[in-house]
Amino acid sequence: MTTVLTPASPLTAADRCDRCGAQAYLRVVLLSGGELLFCAHHGRKFEPELKKIAAEIQDETGRLTETQASAGDDER
Numbered sequence: 001m002t003t004v005l006t007p008a009s010p011l012t013a014a015d016r017c018d019r020c021g022a023q024a025y026l027r028v029v030l031l032s033g034g035e036l037l038f039c040a041h042h043g044r045k046f047e048p049e050l051k052k053i054a055a056e057i058q059d060e061t062g063r064l065t066e067t068q069a070s071a072g073d074d075e076r
């Protein structure tokens with residue numbers, strides 16, 4: 001069901017959240033053709049809304065948890 005032509009390029013430190021200006025970890029490609037960037041915080045906050053309007057959501061928030069080994073989340 002993925003018919004997106006643009007290859008998923010990784011987000012960089014230059015990509016900023018549209019809401020707060022923090023580093024973006026989510027790229028949302030809209031059904032209308034636009035594109036939004038969100039930090040992990042706002043990505044989570046708007047996720048239910050985004051899923052209604054997104055053609056594709058590139059989620060790189062996993063890179064955050066790689067560097068921030070949180071205690072109490074040990075389900076491996």
Ligand SMILES: [Zn+2]
Binds near residue numbers: 018042
């Ligand atoms: Zn933000």
